[in-house]
Amino acid sequence: MDTPGELGEFLRTRRARLRPEDVGLVSYGGRRRVPGLRREELALLAGVSAAYYARLEQGQSGNASETVLDAIARALRLSDDENAHLRNLARPGRAGRRPPERPECARPGTRQLIGAMDGVPAIVLDRRNDVLAWNPLGHALVAGHLDLTAPDRPAERPNLQRLLFLDPHTRELYPRWAEEAKRAVSSLRLVAGRYSDDRRLAELIGELLMKSEEFAALWQRHPIRNCVSGTKAFHHPLVGPMELAFETLHMPDDSGQRTLMYSAEPGSPSETGLRLLRTLVESRPAAAPAGAPTTAVRAGR
Structure with missing residues (x-):
């Protein structure tokens, strides 16, 4: 950059x-x-x-x-x-070490941790917002229209920034889309300044600047904010509206990897919605093995 x-x-x-x-x-x-x-x-x-x-x-x-x-x-x-x-x-x-060119992976311990989270949607992201791993509930919450196993194949990994600005299903998921978009760009600006020599990050930004006028307008305003916690409004296609709190845990190194987790206020309609989503996830057939054909929208690079 x-x-x-x-x-x-x-x-x-x-x-x-x-x-x-x-x-x-x-x-x-x-x-x-x-x-x-x-x-x-x-x-x-x-x-x-x-x-x-x-x-x-x-x-x-x-x-x-x-x-x-x-x-x-x-x-x-x-x-x-x-x-x-x-x-x-x-x-x-x-700003930091030059990032490795090889595909990043979530740590085995991190995968085990999010897999053990009962009733908590969890997603492991790299600095570019590529999904490195997610548990079934995290997948169902933010990208149920995509292949559950996509993060296991680096070339097909979903990217939350790309989904937010370029995928119509994801846009419909956020009733306060403009707020979510500003939050996303604010965080991406901060990461881009820290990892200025990350070629793949620069390519992602370039793609979004070319393909999304809304992203380009926000990027030009140069918003800066490290959004590690807060609340997000969802209008989920299966369970309806939910207001969920989110927390972000960063890995204790310079990789930029982090785990994003969601929760609902106890006793709230959102908790009921999240429980219903969990029930739906548990009742669906097991995921197809990696490499199996899928009709999901491709959101990777």
């Missing part, structure tokens, strides 16, 4: 959301050529020269000190997630 270009775009979007009066500067009226703060105004707030800040925003200064980055983050009023993203973009060489 073009990290210097991404850095400039990120800084410009954050300048654009601040007005001089928001940060204690005097605005003398008149029409401003750019929305939000000018470069000189941001440089003044951060205590750096306007020329230096301009070079940084243009990607011509790759050795910004921690002191300078701290000052810019404060001036732009960045959140913790945005602050981390700023550093990843400003120092792409420190």
